[in-house]
Amino acid sequence: MASGTSRIFISHLSGVAVFDPNGDQVGRVRDVVATLRPGGRPPRVLGFVVEVVGRRRIFLPITRVTSLESGELITTGLVNMRRFEQRPTETLVLGEMLDRKVRLAETGDEVTVLDVAMSRSPQRRDWEIDKVAVQRGRGGALRRRGETLTVEWSAVSGFSLEEKDQGAANLLATFEQLRPADLANVLHHLSAKRRAEVAAALDDDRLADVLEELPEDDQVEILGKLKEERAADVLEAMDPDDAADLLSELPESDQERLLTLMRPQEAAPVRRLLAYEERTAGGLMTTEPIVLRPDATVADALARVRNQDLSPALAGQVFVCRPPEETPTGRYLGVVHFQRLLRDPPFTLVGAIVDDGLQPLSPDTPLSEVAGYLATYNLVGAPVVDEYGHLLGAVTVDDVLDHLLPEDWRESGTHDTAASSSAGSGGPGRHGEAADGGR
Known part of the structure; x- marks a missing residue:
């Protein structure tokens, strides 16, 4: 893959447009897939998660990329439209590496990952994650609060450990400009742990907008992991009809508890909507027209x-x-x-x-x-x-x-067939493995 720079910070790739050799846009980069390696060796970059029409996510092997420069990624034109499924040995760089707490090997100081960079070995085709941008809090070897530095991959430890409270500020920064429906699609493809962390980091209004665009199972899962007082605040920020749809998926005892925590003037229209059958005009309507x-x-x-x-x-x-x-x-x-x-x-x-x-x-x-x-x-x-x-x-x-629309339309996309026919095929293997010699 040709590139105009020897090193690329991966947060800069979020949302980058992907084009085929004819200049037609295929989709946009939503994440980078890497695999951790033993012995402190830098992770190998496997490819990109690309969102195509219909918000379908596919895998684009890095061997299918011919150029990455000037804010765009150009492919060979052969793209496998099979839906991306993350393997146990794979790591999503934006989704799982950013905001992690790791330690500097030299001092033992705990630092937060702001970004990581990948570069290509001059002797090999492989791209590796070789640099880590981190931030340290008050005290310790770094003197100022929030001081940042960029170190070699081998200079930090802790990426292979599961982290309970990872945070999501830097991940959200990479997706700040996404519409609620697109951010919802990002959340849907994260692990349940990361979904909860991102939801906790969003403000009430932004989370309400995103919840309205998520499948019902994800909505219930996220709401159930919020403290009840915050869950009530988020329900207040949602459109009453969407809040009623979400509450209707909960047991009646949970519905009533959350409605009681909401402000009476916000809860009243939701209660009215819950009284109607779901697939009727009363169950579908919003109570806030002009x-x-x-x-x-x-x-x-x-x-x-x-x-x-x-x-x-x-x-x-x-x-x-x-x-x-x-x-x-x-x-x-x-x-x-x-x-x-x-x-x-x-x-x-x-x-x-x-x-x-x-x-x-x-x-x-x-x-x-x-x-x-x-x-x-x-x-x-x-x-x-x-x-x-x-x-x-x-x-x-x-x-x-x-x-x-079908119940799973948010997950499957509505134009998958058209997308598949227009972007070509990468062969029979998962993620195009047959054509790329495997991963």
Whole structure:
């Protein structure tokens, strides 16, 4: 593999784009796979974990890389699309090495791993991890708190030992710019131990966003490892419908205990949602759509739509209701879609342009009918109204898709077949072993 530099710090490879020889992007680097070796020898770099379309993770052997420079990785064009599965003898560098506590062989001081670097031997094709960037706390041979230094691999010990409280600050720094769905995919592929450590390091809002994108089993596992008070805080930060979906996977005693720890105003909409069957409009809806009184203006509506915390589906329309504006609202009057807001003067009252021609959904409407309703009228969101005409919430197309797709869609990706056909094949062996002579 050619490279513009003799040494590469591996944190700099996180998110690097991977291209085939024709310049078409294959995916992005999410981790580096290495194998530890006895006798203090530097670990051998085996290859890269690459995330391709559909958030599928594959293994790219380092022997299939022709160039690594200028922030991009170029392959030979032969990529095995079989899903990556970590072997017991393999270590994920970003996922498992960063934030470890190791010891300097010369002084015995405990230090934290900030990064590791790999380089290629001039005489061999192999790449090895030969340098370790570490940080030492107060006292000891290093004088300043937080002082950092880079040492040879042989100058530290402790990488082969299992660590109970590893931390995750440096790992998270490498994934800081990832969207919640992509960070969720990273967490899903970590060990249960590292998942818990990363979850503990995330702030409540970021963890809430990530939990909403994880498979249910991972959600329950992570929530169960949090202290109950923090678990309640994270549930408060989640959208009520997602919090209700997560709580519905727990025993009723655990549900009630966590709901009691939540603030009453945050717990109330979650309790209402838990009362509905899961695959109905009531079970799917969010209780926090954009609601305006009829005397609000188009300018007021556009100001609410601009809220960057809203999903595109929720921002696609505003619902016009009599006071109160919190769900359950006063009488539901109708909806104003985003495009209509763009066509009318800012001073126009939303009550004058409301669309009241569509019958709202009842909370017991089954999933299939909700999907048909959205498809028939080309909507991204639909109102859910009780028997007295009060708006209870809104069902959005993303929530419907979550329940229409196969249960394991977050894990398997939705475009695996297309990805496999476009990227070629690396032969019959696992991770392309047949073509690379094994690992």
